[in-house]
Amino acid sequence: xxxxxxxxxxxxxxxxxxxxxxxxxxxxxxxxxxxxxxxxxxxxxxxxxxxxxxxxxxxxxxxxxxxxxxxxxxxxxxxxxxxxxxxxxxxxxxxxxxxxxxxxxxxxxxxxxxxxxxxxxxxxxxxxxxxxxxxxxxxxxxxxxxxxxxxxxxxxxxxxxxxxxxxxxxxxxxxxxxxxxxxxxxxxxxxxxxxxxxxxxxxxxxxxxxxxxxxxxxxxxxxxxxxxxxxxxxxxxxxxxxxxxxxxxxxxxxxxxxxxxxxxxxxxxxxxxxxxxxxxxxxxxxxxxxxxxxxxxxxxxxxxxxxxxxxxxxxxxxxxxxxxxxxxxxxxxxxxxxxxxxxxxxxxxxxxxxxxxxxxxxxxxxxxxxxxxxxxxxxxxxxxxxxxxxxxxxxxxxxxxxxxxxxxxxxxxxxxxxxxxxxxxxxxxxxxxxxxxxxxxxxxxxxxxxxxxxxxxxxxxxxxxxxxxxxxxxxxxxxxxxxxxxxxxxxxxxxxxxxxxxxxxxxxxxxxxxxxxxxxxxxxxxxxxxxxxxxxxxxxxxxxxxxxxxxxxxxxxxxxxxxxxxxxxxxxxxxxxxxxxxxxxxxxxxxxxxxxxxxxxxxxxxxxxxxxxxxxxxxxxxxxxxxxxxxxxxxxxxxxxxxxxxxxxxxxxxxxxxxxxxxxxxxxxxxxxxxxxxxxxxxxxxxxxxxxxxxxxxxxxxxxxxxxxxxxxxxxxxxxxxxxxxxxxxxxxxxxxxxxxxxxxxxxxxxxxxxxxxxxxxxxxxxxxxxxxxxxxxxxxxxxxxxxxxxxxxxxxxxxxxxxxxxxxxxxxxxxxxxxxxxxxxxxxxxxxxxxxxxxxxxxxxxxxxxxxxxxxxxxxxxxxxxxxxxxxxxxxxxxxxxxxxxxxxxxxxxxxxxxxxxxxxxxxxxxxxxxxxxxxxxxxxxxxxxxxxxxxxxxxxxxxxxxxxxxxxxxxxx
Numbered sequence: 001x002x003x004x005x006x007x008x009x010x011x012x013x014x015x016x017x018x019x020x021x022x023x024x025x026x027x028x029x030x031x032x033x034x035x036x037x038x039x040x041x042x043x044x045x046x047x048x049x050x051x052x053x054x055x056x057x058x059x060x061x062x063x064x065x066x067x068x069x070x071x072x073x074x075x076x077x078x079x080x081x082x083x084x085x086x087x088x089x090x091x092x093x094x095x096x097x098x099x100x101x102x103x104x105x106x107x108x109x110x111x112x113x114x115x116x117x118x119x120x121x122x123x124x125x126x127x128x129x130x131x132x133x134x135x136x137x138x139x140x141x142x143x144x145x146x147x148x149x150x151x152x153x154x155x156x157x158x159x160x161x162x163x164x165x166x167x168x169x170x171x172x173x174x175x176x177x178x179x180x181x182x183x184x185x186x187x188x189x190x191x192x193x194x195x196x197x198x199x200x201x202x203x204x205x206x207x208x209x210x211x212x213x214x215x216x217x218x219x220x221x222x223x224x225x226x227x228x229x230x231x232x233x234x235x236x237x238x239x240x241x242x243x244x245x246x247x248x249x250x251x252x253x254x255x256x257x258x259x260x261x262x263x264x265x266x267x268x269x270x271x272x273x274x275x276x277x278x279x280x281x282x283x284x285x286x287x288x289x290x291x292x293x294x295x296x297x298x299x300x301x302x303x304x305x306x307x308x309x310x311x312x313x314x315x316x317x318x319x320x321x322x323x324x325x326x327x328x329x330x331x332x333x334x335x336x337x338x339x340x341x342x343x344x345x346x347x348x349x350x351x352x353x354x355x356x357x358x359x360x361x362x363x364x365x366x367x368x369x370x371x372x373x374x375x376x377x378x379x380x381x382x383x384x385x386x387x388x389x390x391x392x393x394x395x396x397x398x399x400x401x402x403x404x405x406x407x408x409x410x411x412x413x414x415x416x417x418x419x420x421x422x423x424x425x426x427x428x429x430x431x432x433x434x435x436x437x438x439x440x441x442x443x444x445x446x447x448x449x450x451x452x453x454x455x456x457x458x459x460x461x462x463x464x465x466x467x468x469x470x471x472x473x474x475x476x477x478x479x480x481x482x483x484x485x486x487x488x489x490x491x492x493x494x495x496x497x498x499x500x501x502x503x504x505x506x507x508x509x510x511x512x513x514x515x516x517x518x519x520x521x522x523x524x525x526x527x528x529x530x531x532x533x534x535x536x537x538x539x540x541x542x543x544x545x546x547x548x549x550x551x552x553x554x555x556x557x558x559x560x561x562x563x564x565x566x567x568x569x570x571x572x573x574x575x576x577x578x579x580x581x582x583x584x585x586x587x588x589x590x591x592x593x594x595x596x597x598x599x600x601x602x603x604x605x606x607x608x609x610x611x612x613x614x615x616x617x618x619x620x621x622x623x624x625x626x627x628x629x630x631x632x633x634x635x636x637x638x639x640x641x642x643x644x645x646x647x648x649x650x651x652x653x654x655x656x657x658x659x660x661x662x663x664x665x666x667x668x669x670x671x672x673x674x675x676x677x678x679x680x681x682x683x684x685x686x687x688x689x690x691x692x693x694x695x696x697x698x699x700x701x702x703x704x705x706x707x708x709x710x711x712x713x714x715x716x717x718x719x720x721x722x723x724x725x726x727x728x729x730x731x732x733x734x735x736x737x738x739x740x741x742x743x744x745x746x747x748x749x750x751x752x753x754x755x756x757x758x759x760x761x762x763x764x765x766x767x768x769x770x771x772x773x774x775x776x777x778x779x780x781x782x783x784x785x786x787x788x789x790x791x792x793x794x795x796x797x798x799x800x801x802x803x804x805x806x807x808x809x810x811x812x813x814x815x816x817x818x819x820x821x822x823x824x825x826x827x828x829x830x831x832x833x834x835x836x837x838x839x840x841x842x843x844x845x846x847x848x849x850x851x852x853x854x855x856x857x858x859x860x861x862x863x864x865x866x867x868x869x870x871x872x873x874x875x876x877x878x879x880x881x882x883x884x885x886x887x888x889x890x891x892x893x894x895x896x897x898x899x900x901x902x903x904x905x906x907x908x909x910x911x912x913x914x915x916x917x918x919x920x921x922x923x924x925x926x927x928x929x930x931x932x933x934x935x936x937x938x939x940x941x942x943x944x945x946x947x948x949x950x951x952x953x954x955x956x957x958x959x
Contacts, residue, residue: 010035013056017085019802024049026203030175031056034139039198040175041145041190045205045325050177051078054141058115059087063138064108066172067117068162070144075117077283082115084775085802089115092122095272098454098465105131120147120158123165127458137172142193145176146318149188157402163192179325180205180318183557205321205556209328210336212548213568214541217339219646227251227309228259229892230337231289236306237282240291241323243312243347245269251311252291266292284765285772294323303330303777309337313344315351316534317541317555330777340542342653346671348535354395356528359521363514364388365400366409369507376413376497376504401505403524407517413497413504419464421504422451425493426459433492443476447484450474451494467499545569585692590706594640595660595691598651599675599683601636602661607674611663614673615648642707647699654693655679750785753820757781760812775809776800788817872899876914897950904953912954915947928955 010031014020023031027049030042034057044050055078058065069075075091082089090113092104108116109131122128142148148159166174176189176198190198215230217223231238240255242248245267252265264278264287281287283302290296294314308327314320320338328334368388369377379387381394381401390396404410413421426433433452437445450470455463471481485496497504537555544551549564563570586595601618609617609629616623617631620638631637640648652673655661660679663671675683682691695703758772758781765772780800789795795814796806875885886893904910912921927938928951937948 009060010056013059014052016802017059017087018052018056019085019800019805021799023052026201027052030199030201033199033201034173034175035060037173039173039195041186041195041198041200042175042177043179043181043186043200043202043205044177045179045203045207050143050179053177054139054143054175055082055087055115057139061138064111064113064135065115065139065141066132066137066169067115067141067143068120068159069117070120070147070156070159072119074143075119079115079117084808085805087115088113089117091117092128093117093119094464097469098463102456109135120156120162123158123161124461125458126461127456129165129168132169136170140166140169140172140174142174142176144178145189145193146178146181146185148176148192149181149185157406160192163194166193180322180556182318182555202557205553205558206549207325207328208564209331209333210324211333211566212324212336212338212552212564214338214340214544214548216341218341218343218649222646223311223339223341224251224254225892225894226337226339227254227311230307230309230335231255231259231261232892234307234335236288237285237302237304238289238307238309239296239305239323239326240289240309240311241294241296241314242291243293243344245293247311248291248293255289255291261289262287263289263291266290266296268293268295285762294319302326304332305329305334306332307335307337309339311339312347313338313340313538313542315348315531315538317538317552318534320538320541321552321556338542345535345539348538349532350393351395352528352531352535354393355399355531356524357392357396357399359519361388361390361392361396362400362403362519363517364390365397366404366514366517369410369505370510376495376506378497378504403519404517407519408508409512409517410508411506413462413495413506420467420499421462421464421495421497422454423462423495424451424455424459425495433494436492437488441487443480444484444487446474446476447481448488448492448494451488462495586700586703588704588706591704594643594651594703594706595655596683596686597636597639598648598655599660599679601634601639602652602673602675602679603683604634604636605631605673607664607672609673610671611649611652611673612645614652615645618648619643619645621645640707643702647702650695650699651693651703654695655691657694658691660691753817754781754785756816756820757784757813760809760816764809776805784813784817790814790818870903870908872896873903873908873910876900876910877908879914882915897947901950901953904950910950910954912951915950915954924951925955928952 010023010028014023026042026044030040030053033040034053040053042050042053044053054065054067067078069078072091072093072095075093076095079089079091090104090108092101092108096104105128107113118128142159142162145159147156148162166172171194174193174195176193176195178185178189181189186200186202189195215226217226227240240251242251248265248267252263255261255263264281266275266278266282270278278287278290279296282290305327308324310320310323314323324336327336365384365388368384369379372379381397384397385392385394401410401412405412424433434445434448437448450473454465454470467481468478471478474481476484482498488494489496495506541548541551541555547563547570548567549570550562565571586592598618601614605614605617613625613629613631616626617634617637618640620641626632626637643651652661656663659676660682661673662676664674693700693703757776761772761775761781764775777800780798783798783800784795787794787798789798792806792810792814795801795810801810872885876882882893882896886896900910900915912924915921916924923938
């Protein structure tokens with residue numbers, strides 16, 4: 001074993017092989033202990049550089065570093081990045097066909113690689129474990145090690161076998177790495193992997209460049225609007241996490257069609273090729289946004305993600321922090337936004353209940369399968385669920401199958417996409433099975449010989465293959481192969497499972513009854529309680545009024561934290577609409593009338609419906625179910641017509657917090673609203689004493705006033721009575737003087753060279769399947785612009801250009817820089833950002849523009865104040881679109897629509913074509929003409945719903 005000079009080798013390797021100048025906090029200490037052959041447990045925040053802690057030692061240690069990684073996508077990204085730096089790395093997983101896997105394993109045994117990435121499932125293969133035992137790896141690295149702990153948020157059974165696998169390999173030194181682990185999980189990781197006096201490094205969970213925000217969004221349109229706003233604030237790469245495949249698809253369509261953002265969708269329901277293509281498009285910046293379930297992202301190292309949005313609340317704070325931590329790995333500022341609806345809790349409870357089904361469900365699954373006369377049994381989880389008539393979803397059946405497999409009651413086969421399974425249940429030293437077939441069974445003998453070649457002495461373990469490929473190789477058609485396989489499995493100890501999307505299972509002992517099974521339901525119940533505790537902590541985070549960063553760090557045991565000053569709570573605001581409020585006493589007669597109306601409505605529905613239906617009934621919704629359930633016949637139907645449904649829901653939540661109403665789970669995960677004794681007393685006493693309710697300020701004022709205070713259709717609006725408001729945004733409403741133009745508007749030779757370098761980087765990234773930031777960072781590009789190197793030596797001196805990149809890209813870079821010239825060209829006349837039209841200063845005949853210091857002597861206006869909506873109206877009148885007006889004003893599109901509504905009520909002319917394209921304008925005119933001003937919108941798109949009240953006003957004036 002060679003001796004490593006720990007004082008200099010790591011730094012030199014860091015520079016030469018990884019193109020980095022210095023270690024991140026904690027990395028050097030971890031690497032030092034790994035090089036001393038110590039067991040190490042490393043907890044580093046996402047983006048803290050965990051991978052380097054085993055990648056760099058792999059180049060300095062004698063022997064192989066074996067890396068266990070949970071996702072194939074992670075392996076490919078890491079291997080591609082390493083090989084681009086000249087590191088001998090590879091992977092061994094199911095993306096390779098059986099012949100490629102055999103060849104790759106031979107190459108590994110021959111010492112061709114320094115790092116090998118495998119999935120934990122690989123340790124099911126006896127042949128692989130035997131090969132690794134012969135190699136005796138110098139280091140075993142277990143990435144995402146929290147998956148090994150049943151107390152963690154992402155437990156995976158195959159990870160639980162790694163302790164035994166390590167012992168089978170001769171107990172090589174081990175480094176376990178994770179970004180999110182409480183003290184309990186850390187102890188469990190060390191126990192499961194049998195770490196011997198491990199050096200533990202918890203370098204802190206803080207990611208100071210991330211800003212955490214929670215936006216209250218109860219309805220789907222609210223969430224879509226909040227999502228659009230977050231994306232508009234954060235240009236660049238973004239991940240949107242959603243709770244289901246269907247929701248991912250819906251959000252993806254919204255982003256593509258409504259926001260015109262290049263978007264891909266990623267979830268487990270897509271085929272492997274589709275998932276790979278989606279990931280590669282996102283990693284190479286062909287797509288700005290990926291909408292995904294939590295199946296995406298573990299270990300996907302794209303450094304320049306500027307935004308992570310959780311469309312639905314995750315079930316644990318560990319999961320949230322790990323997924324949110326995929327933002328800003330380049331240490332630049334990034335936003336982490338959670339769209340929170342209290343109803344998300346019920347979805348997570350649904351997941352927990354299905355993950356921990358009751359004993360009755362487990363036994364019913366077993367008894368049903370035990371009674372089926374087939375071997376193996378090929379049924380999907382949905383088919384089993386339908387057959388045994390249970391309330392739980394398909395996931396509960398999947399959990400039951402896992403528990404039954406763990407109890408030794410059955411064996412599950414896990415077919416892969418378009419692949420079949422063969423298993424020869426024979427001992428390695430048994431005579432050939434071919435001799436046990438009749439001499440006339442020519443086709444069967446050919447097929448069995450081919451199968452034995454596929455298995456290659458891996459007796460007793462499943463081997464995957466493509467039946468069409470085998471049939472072609474043997475010179476048979478597919479039906480002939482199927483008939484031969486059926487005969488072989490009937491006569492010989494051979495199992496065959498055809499390509500199948502469900503879980504094929506084999507009952508091991510049909511005589512064993514349910515009561516004879518040993519399943520530790522008490523421990524499962526304890527874990528279920530733990531999951532509910534974690535859910536409670538996640539909800540407390542979502543509803544917290546304190547610093548969100550401090551809340552997260554305290555959860556992970558870092559109690560020496562201070563206010564971050566950046567999260568929504570520290571900034572003293574929340575972007576929720578409606579936003580957070582404070583406890584205010586409803587002390588007016590009109591306000592108490594509103595509360596009595598709400599409570600009366602709750603009393604009259606008699607505990608049959610949830611809060612959404614109650615709100616629809618009280619506001620007089622035209623939904624079909626109002627008639628179907630005879631809610632239109634109630635005396636309280638439409639009694640709160642001046643309120644929006646979302647406002648009534650918020651009032652109901654406040655009444656629940658004040659213990660006047662309560663939500664009861666009469667039907668599973670569908671709570672109904674009922675009066676509490678305190679609520680009945682308040683209703684009986686006709687509102688004696690106003691309760692204090694937690695409501696947003698604007699809604700509290702509306703309740704206390706008894707409803708909507710309507711604006712007059714002419715005259716000044718309420719907003720016009722406030723202090724004068726100047727236009728906002730990057731550009732005002734007047735032309736920019738030459739002396740005031742920002743430097744970023746200038747065009748120099750630097751711009752042309754920067755653009756050319758970016759194009760080169762993007763092209764190389766696409767060729768390699770990597771993120772452009774992996775080729776060169778922006779810092780490296782800026783250094784090349786600044787230094788303008790003309791020799792390989794000068795280029796190599798630039799930070800981020802190591803020997804491998806110099807060899808691969810150096811010639812092209814030097815040629816490009818030389819072609820741009822060393823001196824800057826002359827600056828052309830700066831141009832104003834092109835919005836398609838200029839806003840000219842008004843003449844005396846047009847509406848006045850506000851005074852300012854530059855033009856006070858030339859102003860022709862006779863007024864010192866212009867209402868805020870006037871500025872917006874003038875932009876639209878001059879031909880700017882709604883989105884352009886929003887960008888100029890620095891406001892949300894919803895605010896622009898509100899301004900235009902006020903302007904229209906004050907008799908400002910607005911053309912429908914200024915709001916939507918001409919075809920849609922004509923369609924809406926015809927719609928209103930046929931149905932009148934009371935018409936509902938022709939579709940439920942978010943844009944339509946937001947614009948429709950303004951459209952009715954505009955068309956009411958122009959008809």
